[in-house]
Amino acid sequence: MTIDLQARQVKPLRNTYAHVAKYIGDDKLPTRYQEATFGAQSSENFHYRPTWEPEFELYDAARSKLVLADWYVLKDPNQYYYGNWTMQRARQQDSMEANYQFVESRELLEKTPADLRDLVGKVLLPFRHVAWGGNMNNMAIGAYGYGTAFTAAASMHSMDQLGVAQYITRFGLVLGGTEILDKAKNAWLNDAPWQELRRYVEDTLVVKDPFELFVAQNFALDGQIYPLIYRQFIDQYVAGQGGAALCMLTAFMPEWHDESARWVDALVKVAAAESPANRDLITEWVKDWGARARAALAPIASMAWDGTGGSKGADEIAAAWQILQNRAEKNGLAL
């Protein structure tokens, strides 16, 4: 017997899992993001204390000073789960591939003024080590944070940071092979202008509070680096000096930052809104880490803009700082 099952009335018993329905109700189908995210993490009756951190449970919201009644309020406005996140990144990778082909086939790098290429190499390449720090820090949030909404998004963000480090590496390779990457690493480790930034990255590597780490890395630091280095320096200054081709090779980074800043802002906003204590805590973190990041980036900005004298670097730093300030205020912080 062959029948058409679709024509039959088969009424579902429910629309989704109870741990998802808790957040969205059971009167409609969940989105892929909701289904993949809400309530996915174990939350009780843990068997053993971590050998490596016996003062906490395996998953323990007390690892952060931030207090949330429910950590699943930290929703990602980009609604990423593994599938749509990788598809989006694959599209961006294709477009970066095309950019590289465009630049390489027309030998646009060779046609860029040599001193500009040198300057970009000097300013940009050590940032691959910063991105590597961002990779580790977000992986730490994915590991030690509480609730899948927070941790899964951080895990994906961690891989994005690795992608940024790899894009910078590739940029260095076309610019000057492994030699220029070695030089950049040496500068990162030894040259005076980089040392405050390196200290900042290394200090964040030992921050144990997952939400403080989130603020220090994704808001305070990246919130200044990406406007300063990618928008103001490469897309504006370098492009204006005849280096438009170089923007094509870093196109992913500012685009990714704009997108992921939506996630970062959403989390800061909702966490700060939950209580005055949270707002004060996050405000302190932003003030503290933000000021440190600003100071650490100052010598880099000076290197980028003031090679032939002047103080434009300081103006650019102030502009990036202002962008962060504006975001902080929009997110309900009182700096």
Next chain:
Amino acid sequence: MDAFAQNNGHLAVSDARYINGLKLFIQAVTPLEYSIHRGYAHLGRQLGGAGLRIACQLQSLDELRHSQTATHALGNFNRFFNGMHHSVSWFDRLWYLAAPKSFIEDAFTAGPFEFLTAISFCFDGLLTNLMFVPFMSGAANNGDLATTAVGFSTQSDNARHMAVGLAAITFILQQDAGNAPIVQKWMDKWFWRGFRLLTLAAMMQDYMLPKRTMSWREAWEIYGESNGAALFKDLAQYGIREPKGWRDACAAKDHLSHQAWNLYYTYASVAAVHSWVPSDEEMAWLSEKYPQSFDQYYRPRLEYYQFLNQTGRRFYNHHLPMMCQTCQHPVIFTATEAPATLSHRQTRLNGEMYHFCSDPCRDIFVNEPEKYLQARIPVHQMHQGHCFKPEPDGRAADFDAKFDATFDAEFDATFDAEQALLAWGHITHGQDNLDFDGSPDQINFKDWGGNVEVEGAQS
């Protein structure tokens, strides 16, 4: 996957009994994969070498994908069948899911190198083939193309994960000859922990696939015995021998699934999964696949259950089982060379007696008592009055956590332990639990016209 759902593929599976294997998958395996994702995030942050660290980061994301994809594929079944709707909280609360929960939490709370040995080497390298390949081919054979797709896509990552595990273990062993005894101890422990975890897979394989593919015994011989033996031969040069419980595991291939099914059959009143007596045809298949054991040890028991059913006395065990302090399975397994003797082991520590299902589980405890003393054994909790809603006074002199009240009208209890356990565990009585026969799943599947020839469903 989505086409499968849109075409009501869940109604085209061989039989609604099949869905119960999926229930165990979403209850036991998916949360396990989720925690493995988080575990690798720890390694991806903390391991020293960039190569291994990035491999762990990528595996962390792979495991996230596995848990999300399975959640989606089974989310469709969850709409139409019971026993899936509280999967995450069941993982955290239900007594029979303490086995997978304690397995992953044991690995996750250990140090990074033990975690690598546990998950990358023992679980991914030695055992996941046994979890995925036979069951997923079973899913295909029973018309469930959604789960088949999930399984094979998961398994395609696992080949890579196995390579990471072998590389990591080889690397650790090459670094210092003093590492071999440490790694050996971990292998002894994690092979056995993993093997005990596979009890669920064995049972799914032999009892829960209405259309059979291969038996657990056959799967074990291919994916366990021969693959495992080759692996340990390769590692012999570093002073590694086969894990301690290896021979016990091989000897158990004739018994494991049958003993597990008996547990699930008799405790179906307090589990979010149905069980049943296999049909005569299915028992004939089991006789054929298990000539050494089925007719002699297991058929008579099943036929007795069948007899009870025919006279309206479906057997449920109303007593709390003793659970193994290490693997957290009830103590149900038999001794290696004596299939009619319960393998019950004990150890006294600080004046307390601890109970185990086997020698390897006792050894694991003795090597690391400070860890296993912490285990939150569900049955022990119940005896103290926990795991119930409402929660009784566990210290009262007349407190008794046995389940007779629901089933024995003459039993005079002021506290209905079973109903209170089900309420706490979010199991709806008569819906998620009990025998398959008469269950809403069975009735709905029939009403919906399940397992009729559906055009296009197989393509």
